Amino acid sequence: MNNLYDIVVIGGGNAALCAAMTAAEDGAKVLILEAAPKAYRGGNSRHTRNFRCMHSGPLGPLIESYSEEEYFADLMKVTDGKTHEGLARMAIRRSEECLPWMESHGVRFQPSLSGTLSLARTNAFFLGGGKGLVNAYYRTAAKLGVDVEYDAKVTHLEVEDGKVVYLDYVQGEQTHRLAPKAVVVASGGFQADMDWLARAWGPAAKNFLIRGTPYNRGVVLADLLEQGVEQVGDPTQCHAVAIDGRAPKFDGGIVTRLDCVPFSIVVNKNAERFYDEGEDIWPKRYAIWGRLVATQPDQVGYVIIDAKSLELFMPSVFPPIKADTIEELAQKMGLPADGLRDTVDTFNAACGDTTGFHPTDLDGVSTSGLTPPKTNWARPITQAPFYGYSLRTGVTFTYLGLKVDDAAQCSMGNLPVRNLWAAGETMAGSILGKGYLAGFGMTIGTVFGRIAGKEAAKYAN
Amino acid sequence: MQTDLIQEARRQAEICNACRYCEGYCSVFPSLHANRAFSDGDITQLANLCHNCRGCYYACQYTAPHEFDLNLPAALAEVRHDSWEELAYPSVVARQFQKNGMAVAIAATLCFAVLFALAKWIGLREGEGFYAVMSHNLMVAIFAPAFLFPLASLVVSLRRYWSTVDGKPVTFNHIKQAFGAVANMRNLAGGHGDGCNFEDEDRFTQARRTAHQLVLYGFLLCFASTSSGTILHYVFDLPAPYGLFSLPKLLGIPGGLMMTFGAIWLFHLKLKADPELGAKAARSGEFGFIALLGFVGFSGLALYGLGATTLMPVILALHLGSVLAFFLLTPYTKMAHGFYRLAALVRDAQRKGA
Ligand SMILES: Cc1cc2nc3c(=O)[nH]c(=O)nc-3n(C[C@H](O)[C@H](O)[C@H](O)COP(=O)(O)OP(=O)(O)OC[C@H]3O[C@@H](n4cnc5c(N)ncnc54)[C@H](O)[C@@H]3O)c2cc1C
Ligand code: SF4
Ligand code: SF4
Numbered sequence: 001m002n003n004l005y006d007i008v009v010i011g012g013g014n015a016a017l018c019a020a021m022t023a024a025e026d027g028a029k030v031l032i033l034e035a036a037p038k039a040y041r042g043g044n045s046r047h048t049r050n051f052r053c054m055h056s057g058p059l060g061p062l063i064e065s066y067s068e069e070e071y072f073a074d075l076m077k078v079t080d081g082k083t084h085e086g087l088a089r090m091a092i093r094r095s096e097e098c099l100p101w102m103e104s105h106g107v108r109f110q111p112s113l114s115g116t117l118s119l120a121r122t123n124a125f126f127l128g129g130g131k132g133l134v135n136a137y138y139r140t141a142a143k144l145g146v147d148v149e150y151d152a153k154v155t156h157l158e159v160e161d162g163k164v165v166y167l168d169y170v171q172g173e174q175t176h177r178l179a180p181k182a183v184v185v186a187s188g189g190f191q192a193d194m195d196w197l198a199r200a201w202g203p204a205a206k207n208f209l210i211r212g213t214p215y216n217r218g219v220v221l222a223d224l225l226e227q228g229v230e231q232v233g234d235p236t237q238c239h240a241v242a243i244d245g246r247a248p249k250f251d252g253g254i255v256t257r258l259d260c261v262p263f264s265i266v267v268n269k270n271a272e273r274f275y276d277e278g279e280d281i282w283p284k285r286y287a288i289w290g291r292l293v294a295t296q297p298d299q300v301g302y303v304i305i306d307a308k309s310l311e312l313f314m315p316s317v318f319p320p321i322k323a324d325t326i327e328e329l330a331q332k333m334g335l336p337a338d339g340l341r342d343t344v345d346t347f348n349a350a351c352g353d354t355t356g357f358h359p360t361d362l363d364g365v366s367t368s369g370l371t372p373p374k375t376n377w378a379r380p381i382t383q384a385p386f387y388g389y390s391l392r393t394g395v396t397f398t399y400l401g402l403k404v405d406d407a408a409q410c411s412m413g414n415l416p417v418r419n420l421w422a423a424g425e426t427m428a429g430s431i432l433g434k435g436y437l438a439g440f441g442m443t444i445g446t447v448f449g450r451i452a453g454k455e456a457a458k459y460a461n
Numbered sequence: 462m463q464t465d466l467i468q469e470a471r472r473q474a475e476i477c478n479a480c481r482y483c484e485g486y487c488s489v490f491p492s493l494h495a496n497r498a499f500s501d502g503d504i505t506q507l508a509n510l511c512h513n514c515r516g517c518y519y520a521c522q523y524t525a526p527h528e529f530d531l532n533l534p535a536a537l538a539e540v541r542h543d544s545w546e547e548l549a550y551p552s553v554v555a556r557q558f559q560k561n562g563m564a565v566a567i568a569a570t571l572c573f574a575v576l577f578a579l580a581k582w583i584g585l586r587e588g589e590g591f592y593a594v595m596s597h598n599l600m601v602a603i604f605a606p607a608f609l610f611p612l613a614s615l616v617v618s619l620r621r622y623w624s625t626v627d628g629k630p631v632t633f634n635h636i637k638q639a640f641g642a643v644a645n646m647r648n649l650a651g652g653h654g655d656g657c658n659f660e661d662e663d664r665f666t667q668a669r670r671t672a673h674q675l676v677l678y679g680f681l682l683c684f685a686s687t688s689s690g691t692i693l694h695y696v697f698d699l700p701a702p703y704g705l706f707s708l709p710k711l712l713g714i715p716g717g718l719m720m721t722f723g724a725i726w727l728f729h730l731k732l733k734a735d736p737e738l739g740a741k742a743a744r745s746g747e748f749g750f751i752a753l754l755g756f757v758g759f760s761g762l763a764l765y766g767l768g769a770t771t772l773m774p775v776i777l778a779l780h781l782g783s784v785l786a787f788f789l790l791t792p793y794t795k796m797a798h799g800f801y802r803l804a805a806l807v808r809d810a811q812r813k814g815a
Binding site for chain 2: 039040046047049108110111113114115126127128129130131132135136139248251253254255257311314315316317319
């Protein structure tokens, strides 16, 4: 058995790297075990674009201020109160010192991206996105003497008497065993394990697309939960959005998002509408559409817009399907033509005065006498050519995870596991019971990654 | 222009437009994000705005083996090189030289030979220093057309470029902005000022930016040196040779050093950089061009250093031969990039102003 390392960090994303760098700066000899090959290193973190950051005055790319109270209130809104207040407030408060720390570890920021102005005050955008961040961290970690093994899948942690005594990982055909003094788990959720998703969600889950890395299969999570390490969260809870149905099964990332729902009608495969497309502005609603689509037959939806709405939303990665008539569009999309014609006609007839139409505000331009109604941006679909996209459920991450305390430490029974810490998505359920606030994932990973690294190094020294 | 190259760049640009993570790296992305659809002219403009800093390759979550297979620096480089060949006047000449370092070397050798032959044939005559080898009038007779013809050719090309990218009437402010971007090579600074990714994968360094500016400013100094010599000769009736503290020397020596050193550095960096992220077919042409540029600088310095020795006539012929080749090839080699780049930056200033 190899005892060369004080600390082994499992995972190669944001949380893992923050933990590894912090521990190395405190003098520990650290090894990162990353399941992915180098080209795909960085897990879901490589797909991110920003993190949400409290600040009492202009800070880096962030304008004005964003207080702890406002941040916390925003969080409570999206989680329906299912939030661990102590841990959430701690993450929020410490997010402010993260920004300069990230800069000093190589991350560079850029002004809010075009099309995302609403986030300019609350979210700091990484230059080059999450992969740029991850690259910078790997460079800094290497300078600090952190070693990295790619293609290294951890399969088992042996927990005995409240302590991890060794861990196994597979690289190529070979299994290796290490006995570090301390371990930090930062290996994300289990969303890429379709069987596990299907167990939690039912067979419908097989039709879900996974927006991020195929390497987050929850192997370490399952292994630890089986041994009685404390669990948090509900396996059916996941963050899911509606994305372009043509997206790849894994790793489609940000570009597969579709922002056209508010200007459309959305039907299922029987050409029936099923939900108010104009309920609220899109950033506040896009997360519920993943679930809405998941409950439709075959877990698929179809967005229909007409020519006048084509330029009202961010461009899509794949061009829309285009047709001169509703019937032709239905046929191209595999929908019943008569059914779609009916649905569109009924919808059009229910539209009223559209002079108040305003694409970026809740404009109250609604249907009357229609179920389900469309309560904003309801303009008749009349102007050829007509365009369509298919929609599928895209899973971002799962919530079931390891329960940690404010020192990021895992526990068993009521006792801490003496040398085991967790950070990032794999423990995010400790803070959020459901719902999600854009940019909070990277905040949790950075804050708890740094805490875990510090605590693990303290223990190992 | 080659539609398959443009189509591939367009495919990638559409993915970038849905992503936008690289917005802050350079001038390409804000320009790209201003469109929803990309005409051939739009793609040509984006390609000529791109400085191949490679930031957007190493930061991209969609590079191979991902099925989206993003490699924007290469896609734009291919279009860019193709546009230089296509827009050159006459374009058949550009097809010979842009991609072919050997052709550049052969052209340079021919120029050497011409100069040697001339020196021998017309031979020694009265006069001092260099003009003992070749009369000033003969030099002018060779170099004036060699300078003016490429200039005329470039004018034709730039007009073609301007209509391709739908350029508008140019104002002083547009030009000021474009020169501003060139003066500090902002587009190789990575947006954050840390430099570009040319040298060592995703590490940001100032190497390429610095080397490029050495060559650029070195070249301008050498050009100023020659111009000052011409003015001294004609206006003040002060023919060469000039002393160490004369304007031509004060400009020419640092200029020559910067050009030579910068070219060696660029050559070295190009050897280190991943060829997959550029226009692969044009590599040898680019090496040939950098070598020629470096040789112009180096032979100029040698001429100064060894000007009083018996080697002088040989070095003079080599130096003037390389200068001749350099001028003649300007519209047909990588040298043309400076002109297109400037035009693209002027066009971008117009877009921003619009
Ligand atoms: C498309 C997309 C966009 C997003 N955008 C944002 C955003 O803008 N802002 C934001 O805050 N959040 C965003 N998120 C959420 C965010 O990605 C996560 O909250 C965050 O990246 C979690 O970081 P992490 O380090 O915990 O996990 P990851 O970054 O997913 O890292 C997990 C790592 O563990 C490795 N691993 C897994 N299993 C094993 C094993 N058995 N052995 C060894 N290694 C293993 C994986 O390969 C991976 O490297 C986004 C998510 C997606 C999918
Ligand atoms: S190069 Fe990649 S990361 Fe950058 S904008 Fe394009 S798709 Fe996004
Ligand atoms: S290579 Fe550099 S200059 Fe070219 S598009 Fe990418 S980031 Fe911009």
